[in-house]
Amino acid sequence: MTDVTTVEATTNETPDSCVDVHCDCPTLWSMAQQFCYVRLCNRKNGNGTKDSYRLINSFVVRARRIAATYARLYLEQEEHSDPKKKGRYYWMALGAFASKTVACSLEDVRVDNAVSATVRAGLGKGNFWLFNDIAAWHWYYNFNPGSFDQCVGQRDAATYVSKVKAQVQKLPWAGDALSKIDNLRVKEQVRKGFQQVKRFETAPNETTRRDAQLANLMALAEHEQGNILQPLIYDDKDFAWWIKAQRGAWKDTDLLGKAVGIPASLISPKLKVAFVSACDTDLPEFSNVAPEGTKMEEFDGRMRWVGKVAEQFHQRMIDHTGKMEAELAVMAGWVGLPDLDIYPNESPAR
Numbered sequence: 001m002t003d004v005t006t007v008e009a010t011t012n013e014t015p016d017s018c019v020d021v022h023c024d025c026p027t028l029w030s031m032a033q034q035f036c037y038v039r040l041c042n043r044k045n046g047n048g049t050k051d052s053y054r055l056i057n058s059f060v061v062r063a064r065r066i067a068a069t070y071a072r073l074y075l076e077q078e079e080h081s082d083p084k085k086k087g088r089y090y091w092m093a094l095g096a097f098a099s100k101t102v103a104c105s106l107e108d109v110r111v112d113n114a115v116s117a118t119v120r121a122g123l124g125k126g127n128f129w130l131f132n133d134i135a136a137w138h139w140y141y142n143f144n145p146g147s148f149d150q151c152v153g154q155r156d157a158a159t160y161v162s163k164v165k166a167q168v169q170k171l172p173w174a175g176d177a178l179s180k181i182d183n184l185r186v187k188e189q190v191r192k193g194f195q196q197v198k199r200f201e202t203a204p205n206e207t208t209r210r211d212a213q214l215a216n217l218m219a220l221a222e223h224e225q226g227n228i229l230q231p232l233i234y235d236d237k238d239f240a241w242w243i244k245a246q247r248g249a250w251k252d253t254d255l256l257g258k259a260v261g262i263p264a265s266l267i268s269p270k271l272k273v274a275f276v277s278a279c280d281t282d283l284p285e286f287s288n289v290a291p292e293g294t295k296m297e298e299f300d301g302r303m304r305w306v307g308k309v310a311e312q313f314h315q316r317m318i319d320h321t322g323k324m325e326a327e328l329a330v331m332a333g334w335v336g337l338p339d340l341d342i343y344p345n346e347s348p349a350r
Contacts, residue, residue, distance in 0.1 A: 025151035059124035063103035104279035189223035
């Protein structure tokens with residue numbers, strides 16, 4: 001569809017004059033939501049009429065564009081960014097590596113030719129809706145921190161401007177997802193995360209900035225895992241079944257007769273995050289493998305691993321800032337990655 005967040009105002013005939021345009025909170029949140037939508041679209045040439053947008057089909061390309069957006073936000077390369085404040089959006093840096101990991105998992109032959117399509121759909125669904133949630137908060141704060149503070153409690157997909165509301169309701173899995181993630185309303189962890197952004201911005205020294213970064217990372221990690229991914233995918237019995245199968249939990253009653261004799265390695269790749277733009281690395285200091293027996297379908301078990309990943313990531317960002325940011329810069333370049341399906345008169349929307 002066309003870009004539906006343009007705000008129109010009546011002008012006058014006085015040269016060099018200005019007309020104020022006042023946008024309310026629902027309009028601004030609609031603009032933030034439209035940013036997320038367009039980033040995952042191709043632009044269709046309108047042949048003299050208004051251009052329109054098509055959501056790209058490939059789950060892998062979506063995941064890589066999402067990783068690019070997260071990296072660009074951290075690196076302060078996104079619209080309305082401030083390079084002097086690089087580092088304030090700390091979750092975004094780890095989020096870029098995480099979304100890259102999703103892309104790599106989806107590319108893995110064990111997932112691409114999955115025993116159950118549930119794994120592939122779950123990864124695509126979780127990553128897609130997490131992006132729609134988390135990137136919009138950051139776009140709005142980038143756009144106007146003062147307005148963000150006034151409107152942070154008013155985000156609600158049900159109150160978007162009519163065309164954006166209709167558009168969001170037609171997005172993949174929307175009928176199931178929106179109710180499970182509370183229509184994208186603010187959660188306490190989001191408020192805490194952006195309090196740490198402000199703390200970083202006003203920090204008197206490097207120690208305080210580092211503390212604010214890690215606190216931001218953990219607050220938003222708790223949000224993404226508990227408020228978004230848990231209800232969206234991990235509470236799904238079928239998806240949880242495959243997660244159990246991955247770690248070889250063959251003795252669980254609900255698994256008997258369904259997966260006996262199927263090696264976990266044939267179902268899905270190892271649970272591992274690599275702090276590089278490539279899918280994997282041989283350098284152990286730049287990767288983290290989930291401890292054996294980690295119950296990924298359970299929030300507490302998953303968060304214990306996320307905490308360990310966060311600690312290692314934080315130390316790498318301190319000790320190897322240049323290398324880590326170089327890897328993020330590579331991922332930032334994926335923002336215009338073409339869809340695997342090619343249509344005439346299209347180009348990646350930026």
